[in-house]
Amino acid sequence: MAVNLSAPAHLEPIAGAEWAVGEAAINKPGRNDIALLKLVESATVAGVFTRNAFAAAPVRRAQKHLAAGRVRALLVNSGNANAGTGARGDADAQTCCEDAARTLGLDAEQVLPFSTGVIGQPLPLARMQACINGLGERLDGNGWLDAAGAITTTDTVAKGASRVVDVGGGDKITLTGIAKGSGMIRPDMATMLAFIVTDARIADTDLDSALRVAMADSFNAISVDGDTSTNDACIACATGAGAAVGRDHAAWPRFVAALTDLARELAQAIVRDGEGATRFITLQISGARNVDEARAVAFTVAHSPLVKTACFAGDPNWGRILAAVGRAPVDDFAIDHVSIALDDVTIVADGQPRADYAEADAAAVMAASEYTIGIDLGRGAAAATVWTCDLSYEYVRINAEYRS
Amino acid sequence: MAVNLSAPAHLEPIAGAEWAVGEAAINKPGRNDIALLKLVESATVAGVFTRNAFAAAPVRRAQKHLAAGRVRALLVNSGNANAGTGARGDADAQTCCEDAARTLGLDAEQVLPFSTGVIGQPLPLARMQACINGLGERLDGNGWLDAAGAITTTDTVAKGASRVVDVGGGDKITLTGIAKGSGMIRPDMATMLAFIVTDARIADTDLDSALRVAMADSFNAISVDGDTSTNDACIACATGAGAAVGRDHAAWPRFVAALTDLARELAQAIVRDGEGATRFITLQISGARNVDEARAVAFTVAHSPLVKTACFAGDPNWGRILAAVGRAPVDDFAIDHVSIALDDVTIVADGQPRADYAEADAAAVMAASEYTIGIDLGRGAAAATVWTCDLSYEYVRINAEYRS
Numbered sequence: 001m002a003v004n005l006s007a008p009a010h011l012e013p014i015a016g017a018e019w020a021v022g023e024a025a026i027n028k029p030g031r032n033d034i035a036l037l038k039l040v041e042s043a044t045v046a047g048v049f050t051r052n053a054f055a056a057a058p059v060r061r062a063q064k065h066l067a068a069g070r071v072r073a074l075l076v077n078s079g080n081a082n083a084g085t086g087a088r089g090d091a092d093a094q095t096c097c098e099d100a101a102r103t104l105g106l107d108a109e110q111v112l113p114f115s116t117g118v119i120g121q122p123l124p125l126a127r128m129q130a131c132i133n134g135l136g137e138r139l140d141g142n143g144w145l146d147a148a149g150a151i152t153t154t155d156t157v158a159k160g161a162s163r164v165v166d167v168g169g170g171d172k173i174t175l176t177g178i179a180k181g182s183g184m185i186r187p188d189m190a191t192m193l194a195f196i197v198t199d200a201r202i203a204d205t206d207l208d209s210a211l212r213v214a215m216a217d218s219f220n221a222i223s224v225d226g227d228t229s230t231n232d233a234c235i236a237c238a239t240g241a242g243a244a245v246g247r248d249h250a251a252w253p254r255f256v257a258a259l260t261d262l263a264r265e266l267a268q269a270i271v272r273d274g275e276g277a278t279r280f281i282t283l284q285i286s287g288a289r290n291v292d293e294a295r296a297v298a299f300t301v302a303h304s305p306l307v308k309t310a311c312f313a314g315d316p317n318w319g320r321i322l323a324a325v326g327r328a329p330v331d332d333f334a335i336d337h338v339s340i341a342l343d344d345v346t347i348v349a350d351g352q353p354r355a356d357y358a359e360a361d362a363a364a365v366m367a368a369s370e371y372t373i374g375i376d377l378g379r380g381a382a383a384a385t386v387w388t389c390d391l392s393y394e395y396v397r398i399n400a401e402y403r404s
Numbered sequence: 405m406a407v408n409l410s411a412p413a414h415l416e417p418i419a420g421a422e423w424a425v426g427e428a429a430i431n432k433p434g435r436n437d438i439a440l441l442k443l444v445e446s447a448t449v450a451g452v453f454t455r456n457a458f459a460a461a462p463v464r465r466a467q468k469h470l471a472a473g474r475v476r477a478l479l480v481n482s483g484n485a486n487a488g489t490g491a492r493g494d495a496d497a498q499t500c501c502e503d504a505a506r507t508l509g510l511d512a513e514q515v516l517p518f519s520t521g522v523i524g525q526p527l528p529l530a531r532m533q534a535c536i537n538g539l540g541e542r543l544d545g546n547g548w549l550d551a552a553g554a555i556t557t558t559d560t561v562a563k564g565a566s567r568v569v570d571v572g573g574g575d576k577i578t579l580t581g582i583a584k585g586s587g588m589i590r591p592d593m594a595t596m597l598a599f600i601v602t603d604a605r606i607a608d609t610d611l612d613s614a615l616r617v618a619m620a621d622s623f624n625a626i627s628v629d630g631d632t633s634t635n636d637a638c639i640a641c642a643t644g645a646g647a648a649v650g651r652d653h654a655a656w657p658r659f660v661a662a663l664t665d666l667a668r669e670l671a672q673a674i675v676r677d678g679e680g681a682t683r684f685i686t687l688q689i690s691g692a693r694n695v696d697e698a699r700a701v702a703f704t705v706a707h708s709p710l711v712k713t714a715c716f717a718g719d720p721n722w723g724r725i726l727a728a729v730g731r732a733p734v735d736d737f738a739i740d741h742v743s744i745a746l747d748d749v750t751i752v753a754d755g756q757p758r759a760d761y762a763e764a765d766a767a768a769v770m771a772a773s774e775y776t777i778g779i780d781l782g783r784g785a786a787a788a789t790v791w792t793c794d795l796s797y798e799y800v801r802i803n804a805e806y807r808s
Contacts, residue, residue: 054730086756119723313804319523326458352490400717
């Protein structure tokens with residue numbers, strides 16, 4: 001049911017990065033559910049993680065290992081989030097890192113663990129260990145598509161994208177990223193799981209700064225259902241096997257732009273594959289006093305079940321948009337200068353329905369699978385864009401049946 | 405589909421208060437959709453209104469008329485909210501007040517107008533005027549049940565309740581209230597429409613203070629879908645036809661308690677009749693540092709689509725509760741002292757799943773149509789209770805088809 005989204009046919013390999021995947025039947029058999037990424041010794045790594053106060057065991061361990069600054073591998077499992085699992089979860093995450101380190105000839109501290117899936121159940125550790133132990137033999141520089149599939153849960157489509165940046169002097173930098181996620185999506189810092197790897201040679205502080213810029217307009221600007229996961233993480237790795245780039249380099253803006261663009265494609269792919277999504281909706285807020293205000297309005301509209309069900313129905317019931325904007329946490333907010341448009345059909349101008357508004361025009365916009373809801377607050381110059389999807393029967397079905 | 409809720413069989417009449425209802429075919433024919441309440445001259449009135457920045461035309465007019473301090477009548481229509489209707493909406497609300505005043509022999513300023521229903525469409529004014537003009541002839545002290553029906557929209561059950569308070573010396577005070585609402589329910593100050601009338605003789609400032617106390621633990625403690633209406637209002641009227649009561653009176657606490665209890669029954673009725681609701685859920689938060697924090701956690705859980713769909717499925721997927729608690733806006737929040745229970749089945753204690761937790765026990769609780777989710781934050785002594793319902797296919801159906 002994903003909205004205008006298909007799995008990538010090809011992802012560019014990245015020199016210095018290899019994936020191995022395997023099946024541990026974590027939640028159900030018949031699919032790969034473990035993926036292991038090995039990076040060359042020159043690699044730098046940056047990451048952003050969930051702001052959920054109850055971060056899962058693997059998130060806390062990944063943060064610790066990342067801080068130690070020696071990362072050489074990422075271990076990802078789907079099917080079980082290892083969240084809400086207490087002291088046992090902490091120990092299990094560590095055991096997985098140890099096993100991955102052993103098969104790769106590394107220290108456990110050099111492995112970042114990631115888990116996604118059901119919350120509150122212990123990992124099936126024995127099955128996972130048996131699987132992980134064999135992965136060192138199966139590393140493959142062309143393993144990106146397999147890895148993209150192995151990390152999915154309720155995703156209906158595997159998600160990945162590549163970019164090539166010309167950094168001058170005949171040098172090119174390649175970036176490839178994969179992501180998973182379709183529900184519990186309202187990243188508060190990073191998102192679900194996303195892994196972006198480039199062959200660039202970049203200092204870790206520069207990579208971290210580029211990643212944070214890229215996040216703001218990608219994973220931090222999407223919402224499926226307003227629920228923030230305990231396991232969100234987005235990791236950027238630079239293998240250093242290719243050309244150098246850094247904050248003082250002329251190609252830096254191009255690199256950051258490519259990273260942002262790639263992250264945005266992955267983030268939008270998560271929304272397009274949002275649980276039960278039938279529409280991909282861009283919320284474009286303008287005329288705000290500041291960006292925080294614009295984002296607050298955007299997310300209030302994006303999280304409104306009434307707006308989302310109207311989008312599902314293709315019903316231009318714009319009063320629901322107006323009501324959602326009106327309850328956004330914005331100070332001294334008056335309706336008088338607010339405008340609302342669906343693509344180029346302006347419905348409300350200066351707080352009043354336009355005399356020439358014809359509902360059929362708005363219905364025509366909402367019949368499409370993708371459109372923009374434009375909201376101008378008429379009180380400033382700041383703007384924000386957020387991507388979301390509708391709320392359908394299918395969302396309820398998926399989440400009422402998720403564990404059965 | 406309302407959860408353990410049936411329409412009241414009888415509502416106590418209130419001396420000094422009479423209702424008339426009529427059909428204006430505002431949204432669809434075949435039902436009463438206008439109700440007019442006339443109060444005796446001695447009446448005092450207090451009200452609380454939506455905090456939505458885009459309050460509807462009738463809300464703004466009602467606030468203005470209430471401030472003038474001469475209120476003698478309430479005019480309510482269902483089927484159309486007269487919200488997002490610009491200058492025309494303002495004029496229409498005023499016209500309705502003038503017509504109601506004419507049929508009752510009052511001034512327009514003595515009438516408070518209320519509208520509920522579809523947002524963004526002009527009122528069918530001519531039909532409404534024709535209906536209102538005849539209402540003065542049809543006032544009836546026993547018209548409460550008819551009024552409760554006339555103000556409904558997507559409600560499946562009319563809502564009303566009565567209380568009698570013994571104020572000593574052989575005197576009794578009677579209170580009767582009616583309410584409507586089942587979607588766009590997350591009152592931020594008052595709620596949907598609720599009208600409570602008592603025969604007590606109370607100063608308007610005392611009535612206002614009692615109403616605000618009653619709100620906190622009733623209409624301001626419920627949520628169906630997190631959407632705050634542009635038209636929420638709760639009005640308390642005291643006709644003065646019965647015994648006197650006031651802030652310095654020994655019976656004051658009993659009066660406030662009865663008003664709160666009545667308001668809570670009406671508020672809970674709205675949740676029980678929440679759009680598509682199949683479960684009535686009490687969220688009991690304890691161990692918070694302050695009440696704001698407890699309420700923030702309660703509403704974050706109440707608004708989580710993932711928690712709500714798990715409740716619909718009767719699936720004790722408590723990790724979703726944990727994840728929702730973890731993303732609540734609470735400072736320095738650690739999982740270590742958090743406990744989660746379903747009725748008397750404790751699932752998580754001190755941040756960890758209990759060793760003796762059996763999922764079948766939790767599933768048995770969630771199979772019932774009513775239960776309590778208890779969340780102890782383990783960091784203070786403050787508590788809050790919020791009532792909510794689940795998210796079902798039916799919610800999506802109702803809101804995807806509302807206008808068709």
